[in-house]
Amino acid sequence: MNWIDRLERKYSRFAIKGLIKYIVIAAAFIFVAVNLSDKINYFVYKTLTLHRDGILQGQVWRLITFIFIPPNKNIFVIFALYVLYIFGSSLENMWGSFRFNLYYFIGVLSAIIAAFIAGSASTVYLSLSIFLAFAYLYPNFKLLLFFIIPVKAKYLAWFNVFFVITTLIFANIEDKVAALFSFLNFFIFFGRDFWRKWVTPKISAFLKKRRRRKFKVIVPPKKFEFVHKCRECGITSKEFPNVFFGYCKICGSDYEYCEEHINNHKHTT
Missing domain, CATH: 1.20.1540 (Rhomboid-like fold)
Structure with missing residues (x-):
């Protein structure tokens, strides 16, 4: 009352x-x-x-x-x-x-x-x-x-x-x-x-909107990462970042190899 x-x-x-x-x-x-x-x-x-x-x-x-x-x-x-x-x-x-x-x-x-x-x-x-x-x-x-x-x-x-x-x-x-x-x-x-x-x-409603704005996680866009892959053994630069990768002058730029196989592989041409 x-x-x-x-x-x-x-x-x-x-x-x-x-x-x-x-x-x-x-x-x-x-x-x-x-x-x-x-x-x-x-x-x-x-x-x-x-x-x-x-x-x-x-x-x-x-x-x-x-x-x-x-x-x-x-x-x-x-x-x-x-x-x-x-x-x-x-x-x-x-x-x-x-x-x-x-x-x-x-x-x-x-x-x-x-x-x-x-x-x-x-x-x-x-x-x-x-x-x-x-x-x-x-x-x-x-x-x-x-x-x-x-x-x-x-x-x-x-x-x-x-x-x-x-x-x-x-x-x-x-x-x-x-x-x-x-x-x-x-x-x-x-x-x-x-x-x-x-x-x-x-x-x-105002406080709820403000909290959302305050705690909203902004995810930055992922950067493009180029991954090297050995055509001979299949290892990648992502798995072994310290391994050197290169292209074979004889096979051409489409064929990439790790440092172990750059000079030790069967050429395609």
């Missing part, structure tokens, strides 16, 4: 069932409100988002309210909320309410830590962590991208990983910290399995 199982046995009664449903409904309501009124838009993004300075000034509600705030007013937020509901509901159905709650709130904690380091944070990477968990468990699930293009979850996951990597390289410090912490809940839940399935086999 791992630590998650132990926590579930103790605190499962505190889990919020259908958590992602409430979050998506609240986020959708706020999305509509901020698009209808500039005053509401100003109020929401000024007082409810996750900012370190505001929290330190006593606005502790920001620690919770930010999870309901859409990252922007773009129309594609509707699609993002739709897929967030699908992925979150699927994870809750598979894990149960407690484990999904735990995964989500570890992500919330990660965002809060990132905000205190970088100054602010949003729900972009929190939502990304849910998608990565879903794609890891259901890599071949087909999703209609923008309700039109069918794409497997694993391909979108790799695209998002690429996005995070480029963020870590090129973005400002705020986004770098947020991106770095976005994988915290994923690696807490899947790190061991990910290492065993993906990293360990690659390391083993």
Whole structure:
């Protein structure tokens, strides 16, 4: 029994069932409100988002309210909320309410830590962590991208990983910290399995290849060795390397004899 199982046995009664449903409904309501009124838009993004300075000034509600705030007013937020509901509901159905709650709130904690380091944070990477968990468990699930293009979850996951990597390289410090912490809940839940399935086999294959290269015996090509043979007695220069061999001037260059028979043999002509 791992630590998650132990926590579930103790605190499962505190889990919020259908958590992602409430979050998506609240986020959708706020999305509509901020698009209808500039005053509401100003109020929401000024007082409810996750900012370190505001929290330190006593606005502790920001620690919770930010999870309901859409990252922007773009129309594609509707699609993002739709897929967030699908992925979150699927994870809750598979894990149960407690484990999904735990995964989500570890992500919330990660965002809060990132905000205190970088100054602010949003729900972009929190939502990304849910998608990565879903794609890891259901890599071949087909999703209609923008309700039109069918794409497997694993391909979108790799695209998002690429996005995070480029963020870590090129973005400002705020986004770098947020991106770095976005994988915290994923690696807490899947790190061991990910290492065993993906990293360990690659390391083993690399080390095996390296050992083969290190201990590979390279056999040099054999040099051609000319062997002299006495036509009279049959001994060779390989058997008797100290014996002199020569050709008979009378018999011709095709007839070779050892030093004993070079002058003591029956000529062929």
